[in-house]
Amino acid sequence: MSRTDTNSTTPRGALARLICGQICLHGSMAGMRMAAPLLALRDGYSALSVGVLLALFSLTQVFLAIPAGRYADRHGLLKPMGLGVSSAMLGAGLAVLFPNFPMLCVSALLMGGATGVAIVALQRHVGRAAQDATELKQVFSWLAIGPAVSNFLGPVAAGLLIDHAGVWLGGTAGDTNGFRAAFLFMVFMPLMTWFWVRHTQELPPVVHSEQTRNAKVWHLLREPQMRRLLLVNWLLSSCWDVHTFVVPMLGHERGFSASVIGTVLGSMAVAGASVRVLMPLVAAHLREWAVITGAMVVTAVIFAIYPLMMSPWTMGLCSVLLGLSLGAVQPMILSTLHQITPHALHGQAIGLRMMTINLSSVLMPMLFGTAGLVLGVSVVFWTVGAMVGAGARMAWKLRP
Incomplete structure (x- = not known):
């Protein structure tokens, strides 16, 4: 990163602070995404209800993604971050006060x-x-470590608090006080985000040309490469969604504790973080289209065998392998996106990508919940795996 983007004395220190801020904010949501379905299941809600609940984490992003990109193009970093921190603290705080499904x-x-x-x-x-x-590949590889770490930190911390905080307060494991403690931790994490990012110096505004002044993000959809990239990104993001949805369901069916379920989910995140740590070291030798294609093929194979794994250890191993495969994808997607998008539309292009994957995240959990009720959760894994395997040909066409 350039030295103009922060008052830090080193670019590496500036990027590290942004990553820490991302970990705290995203970790808060990841912990809530694990804890909220478990509370709903404990209270007797169905798989379909859990699917609706998980879909709501993505619903607002569908409508806000492109306006958020436009807002970021106009105002930079700190104003959007401040809005995000405030809203996340409010959301987690409401769950502390009123731990019920509505x-x-x-x-x-x-x-x-x-x-x-x-x-x-x-x-x-x-x-x-x-x-x-x-x-681009280097910085997005480093930045992508943030969600991987937060997807471990949030669920594992929430699981431990759910299992133990109630006991510490004189109750039982998994009681309402345990869930309140987990949600309270999710209030604290976004506050730490602001601690890390508040001193970041804004970059100079983009100077618009005549062509970019009136350009709209929807014009990007006319480009075949953008359409391919969005489709591939949607398929791969569905893999994260199905893993987040199905693993708690499988774990609940098999009698695993919240800590074990959180650890299985978290092991995928640790593996994803590990591969992203290595990627900046070899970024010059990586080709975006090759990494994405390989990840899709490997993911399809793992999804075929995952439901057959009956113990926490074998499920954890599949989770690790899945994390290694999918962890390499996001930096390559973002690098490609920035290379095919005009500078003036970067924020909106990122918003378009986010809108696409979150529209999927709204619809897919509800579809997963319905399929889980009718056909069983294993079928969900196999169906998504087949779709990803078939989509590998589209990723191959991303070659320049």
Whole structure:
């Protein structure tokens, strides 16, 4: 990153602070996404209800993604981040005060929207600061470590608090006080985000040309490469959604504790973070289209065998392998996106990508819930795996 983007003495320190802020905010939502379905299941709600609840984490992002990108293009980083932090704290705070299904739905809407607005601004800021294609892959690989770490930190912390905080307070494991403690931790995490990012210096505004002044993000859909990229990104993001949805269902059916379920989910995140740590070191040798195609093929194979794994250890192993595969994808997607998008539309292009994947995240959990009731959750894994395998040919066509 350029030295103009922060008052830090080193670009590496500036990027590290942004990553820490992202971890805290995204970790809050990840913990809520694990804890809220478990509370709903404990209270007797069906798989379909859980699917609706999970879909609400993405619903606000569908409508806010492109306006958030436009807002970031106009105002930079700090204003969107401030809005995101405030909304996430409000959402988690409501769940602390009223731990019931209707309020969890409100919390999901607030926390999902908060994270979306903040992440669009953050990705735009980091992408603008990169100098060339290799640096794009490097900085987005580092930035992608954030969600991987937060997807471990949030669910594991929430699971431990759910299992133990109630006991510490004189109750039992998994009681309402345990869930309140988990939600309270989710209030604290976004506050730490502001601590990390508040001193970041804004980049200079984009100077518009005559062509870009009137350009609209929808014009990008006329480009075949953009359409392919969005389709591939949708298929791969569906894999994260199905894993987040099905693993708690499988774990609940098999009698696993909240800590074990959180650890299985978190192991995927740790693996994703590990591969993203290595990617900046070899970024100059990576080709975006090759990494994405390989990840789709490997993911299809893992999804075929995942439902057959009956113990936490074997499920955890599949989760790790899935994390290694999918963890390499996001930096390549974002690098490609920035290379095929005009600078003046970077924020809106990121918003378009986010809108696409979150529209999927709204619809797919409800579809997963319906399919889980009718056909069983294993069929969900196999169906999505087949779709991803078939989509690998589309990723191959992303070659320049």
